[in-house]
Amino acid sequence: xxxxxxxxxxxxxxxxxxxxxxxxxxxxxxxxxxxxxxxxxxxxxxxxxxxxxxxxxxxxxxxxxxxxxxxxxxxxxxxxxxxxxxxxxxxxxxxxxxxxxxxxxxxxxxxxxxxxxxxxxxxxxxxxxxxxxxxxxxxxxxxxxxxxxxxxxxxxxxxxxxxxxxxxxxxxxxxxxxxxxxxxxxxxxxxxxxxxxxxxxxxxxxxxxxxxxxxxxxxxxxxxxxxxxxxxxxxxxxxxxxxxxxxxxxxxxxxxxxxxxxxxxxxx
Amino acid sequence: xxxxxxxxxxxxxxxxxxxxxxxxxxxxxxxxxxxxxxxxxxxxxxxxxxxxxxxxxxxxxxxxxxxx
Ligand SMILES: [Zn+2]
Numbered sequence: 001x002x003x004x005x006x007x008x009x010x011x012x013x014x015x016x017x018x019x020x021x022x023x024x025x026x027x028x029x030x031x032x033x034x035x036x037x038x039x040x041x042x043x044x045x046x047x048x049x050x051x052x053x054x055x056x057x058x059x060x061x062x063x064x065x066x067x068x069x070x071x072x073x074x075x076x077x078x079x080x081x082x083x084x085x086x087x088x089x090x091x092x093x094x095x096x097x098x099x100x101x102x103x104x105x106x107x108x109x110x111x112x113x114x115x116x117x118x119x120x121x122x123x124x125x126x127x128x129x130x131x132x133x134x135x136x137x138x139x140x141x142x143x144x145x146x147x148x149x150x151x152x153x154x155x156x157x158x159x160x161x162x163x164x165x166x167x168x169x170x171x172x173x174x175x176x177x178x179x180x181x182x183x184x185x186x187x188x189x190x191x192x193x194x195x196x197x198x199x200x201x202x203x204x205x206x207x208x209x210x211x212x213x214x215x216x217x218x219x220x221x222x223x224x225x226x227x228x229x230x231x232x233x234x235x236x237x238x239x240x241x242x243x244x245x246x247x248x249x250x251x252x253x254x255x256x257x258x259x260x261x262x263x264x265x266x267x268x
Numbered sequence: 269x270x271x272x273x274x275x276x277x278x279x280x281x282x283x284x285x286x287x288x289x290x291x292x293x294x295x296x297x298x299x300x301x302x303x304x305x306x307x308x309x310x311x312x313x314x315x316x317x318x319x320x321x322x323x324x325x326x327x328x329x330x331x332x333x334x335x336x
Binding site: 037039040041042063069073126127128129130131134151152153154157158159174175176179183184186190192197223234236237238239240241 | 299308327333334336
């Protein structure tokens with residue numbers, strides 16, 4: 001694949017980087033990233049990946065754009081109110097970069113559709129807002145041997161970690177099982193600063209770009225936490241021993257996907 | 269004795285248990301926190317009995333569910 005003059009100009013700031021260059025940009029254009037949840041995290045992640053020239057971006061989300069989303073979900077605008085989020089996101093991406101093919105999946109992820117959804121993609125971004133989905137994405141990615149970025153945001157705090165098959169702990173290694181419904185505060189109850197999605201969602205996009213181009217060190221084996229009030233980032237080393245994990249360990253007890261029951265946190 | 273809690277050196281009583289430290293640190297949603305001691309997971313069923321030693325590094329890892 002040869003670059004057009006327009007592409008050389010569009011991606012010139014990538015191409016000039018020795019860590020990316022022409023080769024890395026080609027990898028990006030040939031890559032496929034699935035973003036689950038076109039919300040606070042998924043919106044900035046999708047936009048940076050689209051601008052970066054990730055050739056195929058899948059977006060899965062069942063919701064419509066609601067007025068309370070616009071404080072943080074910057075891929076949607078006021079004139080998208082009531083529209084399916086996946087279509088609103090696709091419109092924005094199409095305006096940003098014609099190189100990107102957008103696949104839309106207007107659905108919640110569940111045990112009966114997630115394997116098919118992730119199957120075609122090189123990297124998955126968890127931009128969901130609830131624990132059942134986060135555990136489902138983790139387990140499916142472990143079973144399908146797919147790398148993914150996990151993240152969560154609430155109030156002035158956010159955190160993320162990256163899973164790459166065989167290279168360190170998965171989300172379930174750390175957090176075991178979803179907490180009971182309403183045991184842990186959700187965004188809708190607790191609030192979240194919109195820019196928090198920008199910070200953490202952009203870091204997820206960065207992990208995808210690094211994974212695709214093979215650049216630098218990923219957040220595998222670490223949890224990166226960000227506290228905006230104290231303005232502190234911490235890169236916390238996670239335990240290395242994954243042998244006892246119920247899904248990625250040596251003798252996994254979870255061999256089929258689980259649909260945990262819990263209401264959405266803040267989808268609307 | 270001194271231990272390192274979330275990257276910060278703290279003076280605590282000798283032989284403090286993980287459960288005592290969780291109370292002392294006012295950990296949010298203590299029933300659902302994941303604890304690592306020197307880069308190894310502590311089992312929640314041992315929080316009441318597992319004691320800490322001088323120089324131990326303790327991390328509290330919290331559920332964070334938001335995203336939309
Ligand atoms: Zn695991």
